[in-house]
Amino acid sequence: MEGDAFIIDQxxxxxxxxxxxxxxxxxxxxxxxxxxFCEQKRFALREDLRIHRDEAMTGEVMxxxxxxxxxxGGRYDVTDDSGAPIGIIERRARRSLLRTTWAxxxxxxxxxxxxxxRSIPVAIFxxxxxxxxxIPLIGLMIALVLDLIPVSYHFDLLRDGAVIGGHTRRIxxxxxxxxxxxxxxxxxxxxxxxxxxxxxLDALQSR
Numbered sequence: 001m002e003g004d005a006f007i008i009d010q011x012x013x014x015x016x017x018x019x020x021x022x023x024x025x026x027x028x029x030x031x032x033x034x035x036x037f038c039e040q041k042r043f044a045l046r047e048d049l050r051i052h053r054d055e056a057m058t059g060e061v062m063x064x065x066x067x068x069x070x071x072x073g074g075r076y077d078v079t080d081d082s083g084a085p086i087g088i089i090e091r092r093a094r095r096s097l098l099r100t101t102w103a104x105x106x107x108x109x110x111x112x113x114x115x116x117x118r119s120i121p122v123a124i125f126x127x128x129x130x131x132x133x134x135i136p137l138i139g140l141m142i143a144l145v146l147d148l149i150p151v152s153y154h155f156d157l158l159r160d161g162a163v164i165g166g167h168t169r170r171i172x173x174x175x176x177x178x179x180x181x182x183x184x185x186x187x188x189x190x191x192x193x194x195x196x197x198x199x200x201l202d203a204l205q206s207r
Contacts, residue, residue, distance in 0.1 A: 002191055004180060006178075029176050036051050130143075152169060
C-alpha cells in the first residue's frame with residue numbers, strides 16, 4: 001500500500017457493508033489489483049473494522065477501532081496486524097455541523113491532514129434531507145424523493161489549508177470512490193492510514 005491513488009469499491013450487499021480496495025487501473029475509477037478487503041457488520045455497538053488482504057479474509061492488514069461505544073466526535077485508532085499503532089482518525093464534530101470534517105493524526109495525536117467535505121451547498125442539501133426524516137408522513141415522503149437525486153459526495157484532503165489530495169465519488173448503481181494524495185511526495189502520511197480514512201468516510205459516517 002505505497003501508491004498515491006486507490007479505488008475503494010462498495011458492492012451492494014444485505015446486512016453488512018463490504019469494501020474492496022484496489023490499485024487504480026487508469027486515471028479514473030477502474031479498479032486494478034486488489035490490495036485489501038473490509039467487512040463491516042451493521043448495528044455494532046463499538047466499531048471494530050478488520051481490514052484483510054483479500055475477500056477470503058486470510059490475513060489481517062490493519063484494524064480501525066473506536067475508543068468508546070458511542071462517540072459522536074471521537075477518535076478511532078488504526079493499528080497494524082500486530083497491534084502497533086499506525087495513526088488515528090478523528091471526526092471533528094463542531095466543524096461537521098456545516099461540512100463533514102475528519103482529521104488524520106499520527107500515533108502521537110499530532111495532526112497530519114484534514115479531510116473536509118468539498119461542497120457547502122451539497123452539505124446543506126444532505127442535512128436538510130436528513131432533518132426531513134423526522135417530520136411525520138410528508139417530511140419522510142419528501143426525504144425519500146430527495147434520495148433519488150444523485151449527490152456528488154466529495155472530500156478535499158488539506159494540509160495547512162492547501163489541497164494535497166481528495167476523495168471523490170463516482171455516481172452509479174454502487175458506490176465507488178477514488179482516493180488520492182498528490183501533495184505528499186515524502187509519504188509523511190502513511191498510506192494505510194489514508195486507506196483507513198477512505199473506508200471510514202462511508203462506513204463510519206452514519207454512526
